[in-house]
Amino acid sequence: MNLNVDAEKKNTYDAIVVGTGISGGWAAKELTEKGLKTLVLERGRMVKHPDYPTATKDPWEFANAGRATQEDLKQQGVQARTGYTIRQDTKHWFVNDIDNPYTEVNRFDWMRGYHVGGRSIMWGRQSYRLSDMDFEANAKDGIAVDWPVRYKDISPWYDYVESFIGVSGQVENLPQLPDGKFLPPMELNCVELDLKKSVKEKQDRLVTIGRVAHATAPLPHSPQRGTCQYRNLCSRGCPYGGYFSSNSSTLPAAEKTGNMTLRPNSIVSELIYDEKLGKATGVKVLDAETGEQVEYYAKVIFLCASTFGSTQIMLNSISNRFPNGFGNDSGELGHNIMDHHLSVGAGGSVEGYEDQYYSGRRANGFYIPRYRNIGKNNRDYIRGFGYQGAASRQGWSSLVAELSLGADLKSAVATPGKWTIGMGGFGEILPYHENFVVLNKDKKDKFGLPTLTFDAILRDNELKMRKDMANDAAEMLEAAGFKNVNKFDREIGIGLGIHEMGTARMGKDPKTSVLNKWNQVHACKNVFVTDGSFMTSAACHNPSLGYMAFTARAVDYAVSELKKNNL
Amino acid sequence: MNFEHKIKDMDRREALKRTAWIMGGVVSAPAMMGILKGCAAKPTINWKPVFLAENQGILISQVADIIIPKTDTPGASDVGVPGFIDQLLKECYSKEDQDEFLAGLTAFDEEAKKSHGDAFNDLSAEKQAEFVKNIHDEAIKAKSEKRPFILKVKELTMLGFFTSEAGATQVLQYVAVPGSYKGCIPLSEAGNGKTWAT
Numbered sequence: 205m206n207l208n209v210d211a212e213k214k215n216t217y218d219a220i221v222v223g224t225g226i227s228g229g230w231a232a233k234e235l236t237e238k239g240l241k242t243l244v245l246e247r248g249r250m251v252k253h254p255d256y257p258t259a260t261k262d263p264w265e266f267a268n269a270g271r272a273t274q275e276d277l278k279q280q281g282v283q284a285r286t287g288y289t290i291r292q293d294t295k296h297w298f299v300n301d302i303d304n305p306y307t308e309v310n311r312f313d314w315m316r317g318y319h320v321g322g323r324s325i326m327w328g329r330q331s332y333r334l335s336d337m338d339f340e341a342n343a344k345d346g347i348a349v350d351w352p353v354r355y356k357d358i359s360p361w362y363d364y365v366e367s368f369i370g371v372s373g374q375v376e377n378l379p380q381l382p383d384g385k386f387l388p389p390m391e392l393n394c395v396e397l398d399l400k401k402s403v404k405e406k407q408d409r410l411v412t413i414g415r416v417a418h419a420t421a422p423l424p425h426s427p428q429r430g431t432c433q434y435r436n437l438c439s440r441g442c443p444y445g446g447y448f449s450s451n452s453s454t455l456p457a458a459e460k461t462g463n464m465t466l467r468p469n470s471i472v473s474e475l476i477y478d479e480k481l482g483k484a485t486g487v488k489v490l491d492a493e494t495g496e497q498v499e500y501y502a503k504v505i506f507l508c509a510s511t512f513g514s515t516q517i518m519l520n521s522i523s524n525r526f527p528n529g530f531g532n533d534s535g536e537l538g539h540n541i542m543d544h545h546l547s548v549g550a551g552g553s554v555e556g557y558e559d560q561y562y563s564g565r566r567a568n569g570f571y572i573p574r575y576r577n578i579g580k581n582n583r584d585y586i587r588g589f590g591y592q593g594a595a596s597r598q599g600w601s602s603l604v605a606e607l608s609l610g611a612d613l614k615s616a617v618a619t620p621g622k623w624t625i626g627m628g629g630f631g632e633i634l635p636y637h638e639n640f641v642v643l644n645k646d647k648k649d650k651f652g653l654p655t656l657t658f659d660a661i662l663r664d665n666e667l668k669m670r671k672d673m674a675n676d677a678a679e680m681l682e683a684a685g686f687k688n689v690n691k692f693d694r695e696i697g698i699g700l701g702i703h704e705m706g707t708a709r710m711g712k713d714p715k716t717s718v719l720n721k722w723n724q725v726h727a728c729k730n731v732f733v734t735d736g737s738f739m740t741s742a743a744c745h746n747p748s749l750g751y752m753a754f755t756a757r758a759v760d761y762a763v764s765e766l767k768k769n770n771l
Numbered sequence: 772m773n774f775e776h777k778i779k780d781m782d783r784r785e786a787l788k789r790t791a792w793i794m795g796g797v798v799s800a801p802a803m804m805g806i807l808k809g810c811a812a813k814p815t816i817n818w819k820p821v822f823l824a825e826n827q828g829i830l831i832s833q834v835a836d837i838i839i840p841k842t843d844t845p846g847a848s849d850v851g852v853p854g855f856i857d858q859l860l861k862e863c864y865s866k867e868d869q870d871e872f873l874a875g876l877t878a879f880d881e882e883a884k885k886s887h888g889d890a891f892n893d894l895s896a897e898k899q900a901e902f903v904k905n906i907h908d909e910a911i912k913a914k915s916e917k918r919p920f921i922l923k924v925k926e927l928t929m930l931g932f933f934t935s936e937a938g939a940t941q942v943l944q945y946v947a948v949p950g951s952y953k954g955c956i957p958l959s960e961a962g963n964g965k966t967w968a969t
Contacts, residue, residue, distance in 0.1 A: 262936070262947060263969060269855075269934040273862040391954030434949040436969075561961035564952035565969065599966055600933045600943070604926045607911050609904060611842050614942055617933070620958065620966045 212501065217243040217465070220487055220502040222472045222517065225322025227735040227751045228508035229450025229458075230365070234759035235506070236463035240766075243500055244458070245470040245489060247509075248318030251325070253428065253451040256441025258293040266292040278302075285313050286700065289326070294439050297326045305655055307644055311697030312658035314512065314704070320468055321451040322510065323702070326439040329416045329447050329567070330592065330746040331371045333362050333382040337578070338743040345586050348540065348635040349711040351740045352721035355382065361753035369448035369752065370423050372432075372568075373415030381573040381745075387420045389413045394560045395595035395623050396570045402684035409575045409680070414568040414592060417448035417749070428456050436565035447567070469493045473653055474521040475505065475530050475731065482525075483771075484731045487517075490651055504730045504762050504771055508755065511736040512641060515707040516656055518718075518733075519643045531708070531718050531725035538642055540635035540709055541660045542742035544701035547694040548670045549591065550677035551626030552686035561597060561620055569594035572627070572680075574744050576672060585668040587634065589744050591677060593627025625686055629673035632744040634665055635706050639698065660698045703747050705739035723758035730771040732758045814892055818854040822861035822869075827876055829892050831856055834921075835928040837903045844941040847928050855931035856924070875920025882906065939968035 218240035221231045228244065235242045263270065270292045277284055283298040284290035290298060297317040306314055317323060336355040343350040359382070366385040374389040390413050392400060400411035418432040429445030429452055438447055445452035458464040469492040476486045476499060486501035507514040515538050521530035529537045569592050576588035598621030608616040639660035647655045674691040681689045711717025714726035723738050725731040734755040736747060765771050820828035835847035835856065847853065860869060883891040886905075887898050894902065903921070910919040918926070932938040939945040945968040958964050 260947075262945075263934045263939060264936045266934075268859045268863050269930050271859070271863050274865060275862070390952060394955035397955060434952040435947070559958050560955060561958045561964075562952070562954050563946075563956060563961045563967075564949035565967075566952040566954070597966070599968075600929050601926075604922060604929060605911060605914075607908060609838060609907055609925075610840050610900075613929075614839060614842060614844070617929075618942055618965045620961075 212499075215486075215499060216501040217241045218502060219243070219504045219506065220245065220500055221506045221508055222487065223247075223322060223508035223510060223513060223735065224320045224450050224455065224466070225508065225510060225735070226324045226327065226450065226748050227755045228322070228506070229324060229454035230752050230755040231506040231508050231732075231734060231759055232450075232458040232464055232466075233454040234756050235763070236458040236461040238759070238763045239461075239463065240504075240763065241463050242458070242465070243502065244455075244464055244466045245472055245487070245500070246318075246320045246322075246466065246468045247471040247492060247513075248320065248322075248468065250466075250468040251320045251441070251451055253445065253449075253456065254441075254443035256325070256443060257296065259437065259440045259443045261293065261440075268292070282313070283315055285697075286315060286702075289315065289439075293437070294326060297439070297441075303650055305647065305649065307647060307655065307657040308697070309657065309659035310661050312660060313697045313699030313702075314656075314658070315699065315702045316510065316513075320455070320466070321441075321449050324449040324748075325441050325451065327449075327748055328702075328746055329418060329438065330571075331366070331369075331373075331384075331415050331417045331749040332743075332745040333384060334358070334743050334750055335380050335382050337380045338741060341587065341743075342635075342741050345581075347586075348637075349709065349713065349716050349740060352710055352712045352717075357721075358750070358753055358757065361757040362749065365749065365752040365756055368423075368425065369417050369453055370419040370421075370429075371415055371749070372418050372420040374412050376410060376412050376573075378410065378573055380578055384415065386415070387418075390416070390418070390420065390566055390568050392570055393562045393595055394557050395554050395625055399570070399595070399625065399680070399684050399686075403572070403680050406683045407575075407680060409572060411570050411572055414571045416568045418567065419446055426453055426457070429453065432567070434564035434566060436567040438567050470498075471651060471653070472509065472517055473651075474517060476501075477521065477523040477525060477530070477728070479523065479525055482728070484530075484728055490653070492651070495651075504732070504766055506755075506759070506762075507731065507733045508735050511704040511707055512656060514733050514735055514737050515641060516643070518708065520654060526727070531727045531731065533714055533727050534716050534718060536637070536709060536716065537718050538707050539637045539640040540706040541639040541641060541658070541698065541704065542633045542635055542706040542739065543698045544630040544703045544742065544744065544746075545633055545662055545666050545670065545696065545698075546628055546630050546701050547696045548631075548673045548692065549593070549626065549628035550674060550681055550689055550691045551624065552681045552689035554595065554623035554625055554686050557623050570627075576676075583668075583672065585665045585672075587632035587665070587669070587744065589629040589631035589669060589673050591627040591629050591673075593625065595623055595625035597621050597623050625681065627677050627681075629670075629677065630701065630744055630746070631666060631669045631673055632742050633662065633698070635709065635741055636660075636663060641707060658699075662696075662698065703736070703742070705736040705742055705747060708733050708737035709740045710738045711740060722761045723754055724762070729765070732762055734758050816853065818851070818857075820854075820857045822857050826890075826892060827873075828853060828857060830876065830880065831924065833892065833899055834903055834924050835931075837900050838925050838928045839932050839938075845937045847932055850932060850935040850937045852928050852931040852935070855935075856927045859927060859931075872920070872923060875923065879906065879920050933968060943968040945969060 224246040282301040373386040432446035518530040572591040574588040644657040708718040710719040832853040839847040
């Protein structure tokens with residue numbers, strides 16, 4: 205009896221954070237800095253900044269020029285669907301699909317990595333703010349549910365997280381894409397500057413440099429981080445700390461407080477719910493290395509295990525109070541899957557500029573913010589899209605299909621090739637109740653836990669939008685005088701944007717949403733969910749910055765509620 | 772390789788060039804290497820194939836060196852491209868793609884026999900170069916949707932070569948840690964003005 209009490213004491217913290225990705229890292233930093241003894245659980249292996257195994261390798265240090273082998277594709281065939289992740293320099297950041305299966309009713313791409321830092325290591329780093337256009341959209345269009353917050357609620361938290369992580373960008377004064385606390389912007393190249401001018405003159409749209417979480421100037425509060433070195437090897441992990449990741453930024457801050465206990469290889473299988481208290485008292489953990497089951501307890505729990513990770517835990521947390529999944533009185537848990545639809549746009553070749561080039565490798569491109577359906581809807585679809593793109597001079601591969609051979613080929617390759625330019629759209633996907641994920645109890649993973657089954661597709665609004673996404677891109681490139689303009693529109697599955705969102709949405713009404721405006725489970729006040737699952741709508745741009753802002757805000761609220769004994 | 776060796780190498784190359792001129796033809800890099808090593812009779816390779824048969828490995832080596840010969844910078848076989856191709860075929864190609872590649876190789880050799888009377892490996896360096904050029908130029912002009920064998924070898928040769936240290940740093944330019952980005956500068960100010968390797 206005493207033994208148990210002791211064990212329980214030993215396993216009791218003020219707070220538990222599940223996950224160490226973008227949201228979990230922020231929750232860990234904020235909770236520990238506010239003085240809470242915090243247990244941070246990560247299902248994958250330990251990764252410590254700056255120990256990223258391939259980060260400083262030269263191209264010739266990889267077998268097969270870095271390409272995936274047949275064996276890699278056997279182990280990580282689903283993760284390889286992106287076309288860019290399963291390579292010798294980055295494959296270790298993505299899960300083994302044989303060990304981590306899921307079921308897809310329609311093609312569904314679930315791209316993820318299980319390790320400390322999660323996808324904050326290989327994220328795209330593009331960082332944009334939601335605006336009131338986004339927060340008001342559901343209410344105006346009369347779909348799904350209204351966001352329970354508006355821009356003014358979140359704006360100071362965007363300021364707060366941007367100042368800490370470092371976001372490089374250009375102030376543009378666009379109401380639909382609010383400016384942030386920016387570090388110096390990166391440069392557009394000659395051809396992109398030309399596109400910018402043409403798009404402004406001919407279409408009255410904006411081309412700006414991408415807003416990225418790169419330190420283009422020193423960040424004195426994070427001495428372990430240096431500035432961006434323009435290597436463009438970000439997704440290997442950056443030993444310079446040139447971009448924001450949990451490993452380089454928030455976890456070191458949490459560690460510094462002395463209040464964090466980080467436990468890797470810890471798979472949270474479910475939340476422990478106390479019917480009498482009406483609260484979650486802790487989590488059940490399966491040790492991924494030993495198979496041992498351990499329980500940990502805390503006053504407040506932050507689920508930051510990724511959209512589907514957290515939803516999986518909640519769906520698997522069954523009690524008399526919550527027979528259909530934790531906090532799932534609304535029946536919305538697992539529903540309203542969103543992502544951004546992409547792989548549609550246009551490219552072309554550029555004549556001239558032969559005496560101009562660039563130096564350094566910019567891990568960024570240009571951005572064209574949303575311009576469709578601003579103010580009022582006047583297309584045959586609602587919402588909109590933005591574009592990300594870049595211009596560059598071609599390298600050796602452009603000469604494979606040219607006549608050069610032998611010594612001529614060698615000298616031709618040494619001269620920078622023609623300029624080319626391309627852009628791809630990122631389109632908003634609406635929150636459809638019919639796009640959902642459920643637990644699959646018939647198919648267990650190697651730990652004996654139920655897996656997930658996804659049933660989600662692009663629907664009419666997205667498919668109509670894609671026509672504009674291809675046509676508008678081609679039109680802008682042609683108007684700028686670029687040649688051989690080709691549209692593309694590839695068939696994709698939801699998930700390929702790796703921006704999954706929405707399966708535990710926030711809303712005003714507990715009958716139609718899982719979380720309240722503080723990311724707090726409506727039906728269980730001491731559980732907060734701050735990864736992408738809270739998103740009520742998707743907007744059309746990279747969402748991670750928002751997860752950071754909402755997480756910091758939720759922690760601030762949770763700790764003040766805790767102090768008032770309200771949790 | 773130290774400086775003294777380089778001088779010696781240059782002298783030897785110079786001597787060979789003169790020999791070639793006397794013989795009235797251009798000597799291909801592998802043939803030159805053969806002469807240097809004193810074993811011009813039968814082409815061999817100094818690496819052990821893991822996927823290809825020995826004679827297929829020899830063929831790939833010779834074609835690769837015609838595609839990217841040694842000039843004032845190393846050529847394909849100097850940096851191990853043939854072995855790179857062999858390994859990549861084994862590890863990265865599906866069974867179907869492997870079979871297709873081997874069928875292409877066989878057809879390539881048959882074509883050499885048809886047009887020059889001998890298997891490719893038995894042709895003179897001059898005939899090999901001529902044959903490769905003809906097949907290559909036809910393939911480029913045909914613009915077929917499916918990449919023909921010769922262009923697959925060309926692509927693999929270029930991939931192996933330009934991701935090698937010599938290819939990336941001597942033929943192209945490579946900076947591991949640029950430290951800054953300049954978006955729009957005169958070509959002459961972009962390092963040494965050559966194509967960036969990455």
